[in-house]
Amino acid sequence: MLDDAMPTIDMPAGPGVLAAGSILYLDGVTVSFDGFRALNSLSLVLAPGELRTIVGPNGAGKTTMMDVITGKTRPDKGDVLFDQNIDLTRLDESAIATLGIGRKFQKPTVFEHLSVFENLELALKTNRSTLATLFFRLSGQQAEQIAATLQRVGLADKARQQAGSLSHGQKQWLEIGMLLMQDQRLLLLDEPVAGMTDAETEATAELILDLARDKTRSLVVVEHDMEFVRALGAKVTVLHEGSVLAEGSLDAVQANPKVVEVYLGR
Amino acid sequence: MLKLVLALVALLVCSPAYADDFAGAVRALNADSFSDKLTAADTLAALGDGRAAAVFEAMADGRLYATADGTILIEQSGSYRDAVSGATVAASDAAAITVNNRLRGALRAAAGQLGLLNSDPVIRQQAAESMLATPNPDAADTVRKALAAETVPAIKALLSQAVARLDLADSDPAHRLSAIAQLAASSDPQVRGLLQPLADGDSDPQVKAAAQKAVSSIENRLGLIGIGVNIFQGISLGSVLLLAAIGLAVTFGVMGVINMAHGEMIMLGAYSTFVVQEAVRALLPPDYFGLYLVIAVPVAFVVTFAVGVLLERTVIRFLYGRPLETMLATWGISLMLQQLVRSLFGASNREVANPAWMTGGIELIGGFTLTYNRVVIILFCLAVLLALAAVLRWSRFGLFMRAVTQNRPMASAMGIPTGRIDAATFGLGSGIAGIAGVALSQIGNVSPNLGQGYIVDSFMVVVFGGVGSLWGTLVGALSLGLVNKLLEPYAGAMLGKILVLVAIILFIQKRPRGLFALKGRSVEG
Amino acid sequence: MLNIDTINLFYGASHALRGVSLSAQPGRVTCVLGRNGVGKTSLMRAIMGLQAVKTGAISWEGKDITRLSAHDRARHGIGFVPQGREIFARLTVRENLETGFAPLPRGKRTIPDDVFELFPVLKTMLHRRGGDLSGGQQQQLAIARALVTRPRLLILDEPTEGIQPSIIKDIGRVIRLLADGKLAEWGNMAVVLVEQYFDFAKELADDFAVMDRGEVVLSGQAATMVEDDVRRYLTV
Amino acid sequence: ADDTIKVGVLHSLSGTMAISETTLKDTVLMMVDDLNKHGGLLGKKVEAVVVDPASNWPLFAEKARELLEKDKVAAIFGCWTSVSRKSVLPVVEQLDGLLFYPVQYEGEESSRNVFYTGAAPNQQAIPAVDYLMSKDGGEVKRWVLAGTDYVYPRTTNKILESYLKSKGVAADDIMVNYTPFGHSDWQTIVADIKKFASAGKKTAVVSTINGDANVPFYKELANQGIKADQIPVVAFSVGEEELAGIDTKNLVGHLAAWNYFESVKSPENTAFIKQWHDFTKNPKRVTNDPMEATYIGFKMWTQAVQQAGTTDVDAVRQAMYGQKVKNLTGGVAVMNTNHHLSKPVFIGEIQADGQLQTVWKTNGVIKADAWSPYIPESAKLTADWTYPWVCGNCTEPKFKN
């Protein structure tokens, strides 16, 4: 009784055709703040199992797009569909997360007063209802899973430390770790390598490719680091002033004079 | 009373009485019992001596004194003169002649009637106004006479109104009818009161119908006026709430300190007012007494500013970033300040008088009195709010203040002296609470608990308006005041207040961050 | 010049800086490198005076500033671009910039035009609240804000984080110009730069220092720097 | 130790009620001081144990228990509000202590462990209304009963309503209004009173407004220009102490009904006022009715202890009945077997200096009714703690043989 209602499944008539076969479908999404259009009729389709990188100038609307997908911001108009037919604009954050969409924030946000271990434990994929959480007991297998993740994000020796005392980069890693624990179908990563050394950037790219390999989950990665984007080797979408400016392989995009002008610079 | 009237009628006919009689009659006022005094007053009035008016007024005001040898003196702002000769005298042993309400009423009426016949139009006007305010059937003849003799149109109008009111009781239906016609345009509840018995059951059906019509038209007008009055009262209550909350809008709204000692700052301001008042009473001549309030404003500000700075430097600054701990500490401070004031000034209420320019009010239509102290407070509170808004918005200090409270370490790294700004900000908030205390001392009591009465309302206003928004505080306070006052006539004071609270609870559901909430990423942090 | 002499810094019981020494000279860019969590930010905060050091001394322009408060250091010409932007979220962009007037004498309280030339987006957003800006925009604002104080020592903690490539290039150019004293509004500046992005750092640095576990393990002039040695400390 | 007799002082020294109660604590201390100067009681020194129940009702009970059980006081002087008394009542009854309660209250109570030295409604409200209906009082025809919403005003107004009706006042001519504690915005209500009074009949306000709310009420009255000779206000909870906190220049002529005024001239009162000024070292401190009630209660208790030769509660209680103490205003107060006093009643007008000037007083004393005859259920009850009744609320005596 205390739990949120299960997400309702909605069958919109119009966009159904294009949305067919997509895991994420954005069409004509517009968001404005006091008259300023942060997203301007943005459209984007993501196939299941796809890895997509998104770049674009500061303020292009990348983070806002993620806000819209995860239910943090309600679009003024436009369709946002998950898994072909679930209307995300009607659901709240926790319902969307339960559906299988996970997110890493641009500014790392972790639970500062909990330990690194506990942060991961909370992210662990389990029944989210209040009573189930109350009676939850960590199984041996789950503990191992956490330990493995700790290892993977390089925080094994900090497991008992409070997350608040981590350095900036360590928090980035912890966030990634939390994302891994959730085992979601769609992962949104906002600037995952900001503030990481080159070596760490490589490791992260490795990790992401790893996640994308078995095609069971889709990933959207936002990043300004071109080398990292290159390492991912995925299709690139360039956003500018709230809508798509260009789309294609990295090389194609880099050759686009408009992209060079507004984003890459000479 | 009848005797008095007869005497007055006689007065109009006969020549002025003799001075000796006057002196004797005045002396007789110092009788032992109230009824003897009443007789003496009647006798004096019967003499019809113009000097008697001053004696009556003085007596009604309790300014009539008798010396041990029976000389009667009139006191006027500290000096005494002989009631008969008018000579200024020293009065070391004079005792006030006591009066009671009945006597006081009779004296005022007598003075008023004498005043109607005075040669000074100002006095006549006053007398006519008081005659309107308290119609006195016994004085009917006098009023009629005075009306006949009157030349000044304004006074004439007043007197004819008064005559019309008296005519309502006339035995001739035609007179009654014309009186009703004259009074039907009035908006005075008293007139309605006078017409009501005619409307209820006048023997003459025509009069009855006319009275009923007049009553209902007056009632309509009174209803409209009533709404206006409610709105004024609402704004006035809102301004009190606002005044109490402005300081908190700084310490809590801007700084984020859950300042439970805010009420005590108001209290300190009120006590500063008290101290200034006592000093002015002791040091300046009585004519300058009204100035004390003007002096009290800066004094209260300085005192509470200093206390605020002291508290910030010794306690609060160690607690930034821990808002809930500040709640605990300021609660402790508030207990200590209450006890401090209790030890210094005693537990009971202190008297803070309204200066003359804030006493009373002007009677507007419909029996509504626009009281000066309310008007002054409304204006004062708007002035304070505007000044504060200007400081916050446009001054360098205001900018630094906001920067420091949003991100203290970064502000420091920008070169802003955070310690000084913090102290000054808390001081400012406290100082404003202090001057609010000056104003609030004018309408409420000054006691060690004074602050406790305002703290809940203040937080309610700031939060309802939206923390951090001065305009929110303004609109919040005024709307709470208005809603409260519009509900009160229907629901009563108690239920009205409950309903307002419930309304706040429900309203916040719609706007979880208050009326004037900031939106966007910047607040989600 | 800035001189840091064997400082030690603790968070509670954990020892974050262990006997760190470093110097930075006007006209030169000093780059601090190191993996996550080795203490770079802690060092910058110590220079700015936002974190007290337990032992050791910091002097600037010949004056011992170890015990000065942050705002006094700002008055002595130290400007700071923190990691994580630290924008005043509820001040407008203009007001954010104006906080930089605090250490300036009356006559100098203006926002240099060069700032807007460098970050044109700020000019169009002067009335937007700082907290509403996108991450990269905030980062630009943070740099601009530090420049308004006309620092003689500029501390930049990962200034390129979250910024689009074209502007990163601009920032690089400006840092160079600032260090060389080529911009009229600012004299010849000492720059301390924390950077993860090795190529960017290499291009700009005159001097460098590599940190590991709270210690400076490698330092010297950029010209003498051996890339592989440095890279060794940057890999896990 | 055995050479002292302890008395408890249970008055709030902090919180909302401190405004009124602190004075009574000082009064008891003064009386104790005086008693000790004159050789104490039964050859022993009397010691006052002061505690602060802080205007917190459960704390009253806790402190009363502590005084009786831990400090073993012989009697407690204390309480102001009815609810504090109600809170203490079970404690004193259970532990068989003695409480002297010095404040005017709504009646409807008679406990064998409490002596009520303040006025009952028939010693305050009824005479005041009688006065206002008289020629001297202005022959009032229309009544506003304004009070704070709690038991004392509710009960008093009920009694008054039924009394007024018995005197032929129509229901239309009575307006009843209740406000919350500490009500501070009186604009609407004062305007309503003016409106009610504009009906052409002489109108008066009977105020049972309590505590803090009075100051803003009177300020609003003054500012809206309500004069005592037009609409007099008679109050039962406003005395010299309260008036000291109000600027009374514009309130001259409004009334109060009490059993004591500081302005009443009598040798006892002069001595009492002097003693008070000396004790508080403040020549401006005023005296008031609850102080006199405390004075009478304390005197009666010392006399009863002396008469009984012990502080034993049963013996003292027995000795209390019929105990006489000279009123400060002349005449003699007598403790009746219903645990209430017979006292004179005064009506006074407020003066510019904050004093109350007697304009009317009873010829002799009035005996307090513990149970009001104007409340049907209460009219049946009798309070008499002596043989054959021995009961606070019975319809027939306990002993019938």
Place this chain on the structure above:
Amino acid sequence: MTSFSARLLTCGNRRLWTGLAVGALVFLVLVPVLNLAVPVDSALHLPNYMVTLLGKYLCYALLALAMDLVWGYCGVLSLGHGAFFALGGYAIGMYMMRAIGSRGVYGNADLPDFMVFLNWQELPWYWFGFSQPWFALLMVVVIPGALAFVFGWLAFRSRITGVYLSIITQAMTYALMLAFFRNEMGFGGNNGLTDFKDIFGFDLALPSTKMGLYLASAVVLGLAFLLARFIVTSKLGRVMMAVRDAESRVRFLGYSPTAIKLFVFTLSAMLAGVAGALYVPQVGIINPSEFSPANSIEIAIWVAVGGRGTLIGAILGAFAVNGAKTWLTGAAPELWLFLLGALFIIVTLGMPKGLIGLWAQSKARLFRRSAVTEEKEARHA
């Protein structure tokens, strides 16, 4: 449910169980023995009034525990918890009023005294049922729980947080206070409910009844502590703390902070109601001043003084502050506000983690623990 008891048994370590046993020994054995078995004139005798006093503190401690659960662990600072306490108290008070029967001063078996002299003709409908003890006991938890549920559902659903929530809870208790002050409400107005004679057939005037109430309070507190302990050591406890630190982040993990807060808030209100129900028969009066906002603030203060976010801390705080109040109002009636005020300031400045933190600090000094583990200690103690 077996998993529940298993979890319950394992939710604490050995130290916890020893602590609990010692507590039980002191409160359930030592106090009665010192009061009943030790002769009255012995120095060790515990006087009756101390038993009542301790009983009262136990109720306050239960209230503080309830508060700590929502505030300390979930970050919901309720400034209206006094209302739930008072409602529980009124529920049991109404039962005790009905139990007086015809023994009231007016001898009216159908109506309580205060209704008789205000001329009420019949019992209002909401008084029905309260003559049954089981119904009253049910209402002790149902009324506060229902109010908290409805209120919380409205508030948490609208994402009212922080000080906005605190202030509307304050508005709630303030409105209730004014409502209960109204004599028309039929709850005795300002005087509230008094003159209780007995509870469940036991004469309230008897020391043995008082001892029984005291023991009941101690047992209930112990059980409530175990329940709270079970919750905060569960994963839900950690989610609660996460909600406290970063509520919106919790949402993105798929938890519903609304449901979690509603659960804890309602449970806490029920515990507060139980505390009130144990309190009223012990002090013998319940009146609207229990609803006053200041009372609710004080509850938060007990918790903060003891140590927010630690269960023992909350209990300790309730005992410490109320003990200090009892002692100081008697020992220094004119100065106690200074002393109590100073205590609050000293605690906040000198002991940021409350009294319990002081203990942890001194222990840490002994063992030279790191700052981080120290904080964890404080949280889990």
